[in-house]
Amino acid sequence: MGWHADTVEWCPLPQCSHVLVCGIYQLQKGDEKQPAENCTAPSRIGRLYLFDCNPQPSFNPPLTETQRIDTSAILDLKWCHVPISERPVLGMATASGEIQLYKLIEPQQGTCGLEYELSTRLGRGESSDVRVVSSDSSGSLTELSLGEASLTAVCQWKAHDFEAWISAFSYWDTQIVYSGGDDCKLKGWDLRMGPSSPTFISKRHTMGVCSIHSNPHREHILATGSYDENVLLWDGRNMKQPLSETAVGGGVWRLKWHPSQEHLLLAACMHNDFHILHCQKDQVTLKTGIKLHNNLAYGADWSRLPLSNSTPPSPQEPPQTSVGLPESGGHLRIQYESPTVSFNTSLEDDSGRYLPDQCSLPEKSSVPDPVSQSLSCLMATCSFYDHMMHVWRWDWSPEDKQKPSEPVPSS
Known part of the structure; x- marks a missing residue:
């Protein structure tokens, strides 16, 4: 049984x-043998996977599943960027209309585990210092507060005419919230002023706005994506016109700035796979693309794990796929495939070749690359229709700009 991986x-x-966590869901249909009047509406169930990653060379897989939790269908996952009561906290949005929180508990027998903390349905209550913002299919946004033993919605307002696909805080001022909806509008909100009117409304996207990410390194810089297949970069001080517009060939469901490289942006482009974008000033170029077949690219995130330089694998260790990318694309290779029975792990094309045996290659960029030193990092992606999660390793060095890259052994 393969379930859909979406975050x-x-x-x-x-x-x-x-x-690393991965959320999946599955639509459960009613009993088709029952008369129509007796059939119940389809329900959506989900599962949360917890993984431990060890990317260093060894005889063991670099990724190990340590826990799975059955839930309602998982629509989105987010970690709190600061510890709560000295523990990492994971937030989950489910199809049942709940916001659930899990805390990461101390290692037991060498592995960490998630422990259910609390949940709430959207309502109203009192405010506190730690806040969460959520969007829903009615077009509403909800501000929630986290107390010692409660998560309470303190403010809820109608923000969009149709589904509100995304809401996000500014990393630089957490009183500022951005939202995007199926009404093709991007809006800004100042929680200090209340939800009576947005601080701005942009209609620059021509289809539903479904991804927003504030740049944690550059104040005022904001990236947005839409079903119109474009990534827009904005300066929050002037939302009348974007700084740039880049066509990526697929609806942009997820955007993630790199945790240390301020100009690198990872995009999950639904029907056109995953892309790394190089964003500098008002110019954006595609650095490389992660191509897989039979997928809907939904979830993507950068890892903050430090990586050592590449070393050849042990003779007893099977080689992993490595792809040489010309110019500034660097080397991109699969580090790991989802290991659970709930995921389809086939990565062969009709000719039996292991994928990806090639990637979409960007045109040579005339923009100076902001990364002056060699860069090695991990990314995780998940795709919907083929029920797959991957961990990728991307190696880039300044020399890659001078000559075409040759495949290198995986670590």
Whole structure:
């Protein structure tokens, strides 16, 4: 039984950067043998997977499943970027209309585990210092507060005419919230002023706005994506016109800025796979693309795990796929495939070749690359229709700009 994988998130806290979660869901249909009047409406169930990552060379898989939790269908996952009561906290949005929180508990027998903390349905209550913002299919946004033993919605308002696909805080001012909806509108909100009117409304996207990410390194810089297949970069001080517009060839469901490289942006482009974008000033170029077949690219995230330089694999260790990318694309290779029975792990094309045996290659960029030193990092992606999660390793060095890259052995 393969379930649909739609969200993947690395823990952003340094002491737990080896922890990865993946959320999936499945539509359960009613009994088709029953008369129509007796059939119940389809329900959506989900499952949360917890993984421990060890990317260093060894005889063991670099990713190990340590826990799975059955839930309602998981629509989104987010880690809190600061510890709560000295513990990492994971937030989950479910199809049943709940926001659930899980805390990461101390290692037991060498592995960490998630423990259910609390949940709430959207309502109203009192405010506190730690807040969560959520969007829903009615077009509403909800501000929630986290107390010692409660998660309470303190403010809820109608923000969009149709589904509100995304809401996000500014990393630089958590009183500022951005939202995007199926009404093709991007809006800004100041929680200090209340939800009576947005601080701005942009109609620059021509289809539903479904991804927003504030740049944690560059104040005022915001990236947005839409079903119109474009990534827009904005300066929050002037939302009348975007700084740039880049066509990526697929609806942009997820955007993630790199945790240390301020100009690198990872995009999950639904019908056109995953892309790394190089964003500098008002110019954006595609650095490389992650091509897989039979998928809907939904979840994507950068890892904060430090990586050592590449070393040849042990003779007893099977080689992993490596792809040489010309110019500034670097080397991209599969580090790991989802290991559970709930995921389809086939990566062969009709000719029996292991994929990806090639990637979509960007045109040579005339923009100077902001990464002056060699860069090695991990990414996690998940795709919907083929029920797959992957961990990728991307190696880039300044020399890659001078000559075409040759495949290198995986670590």
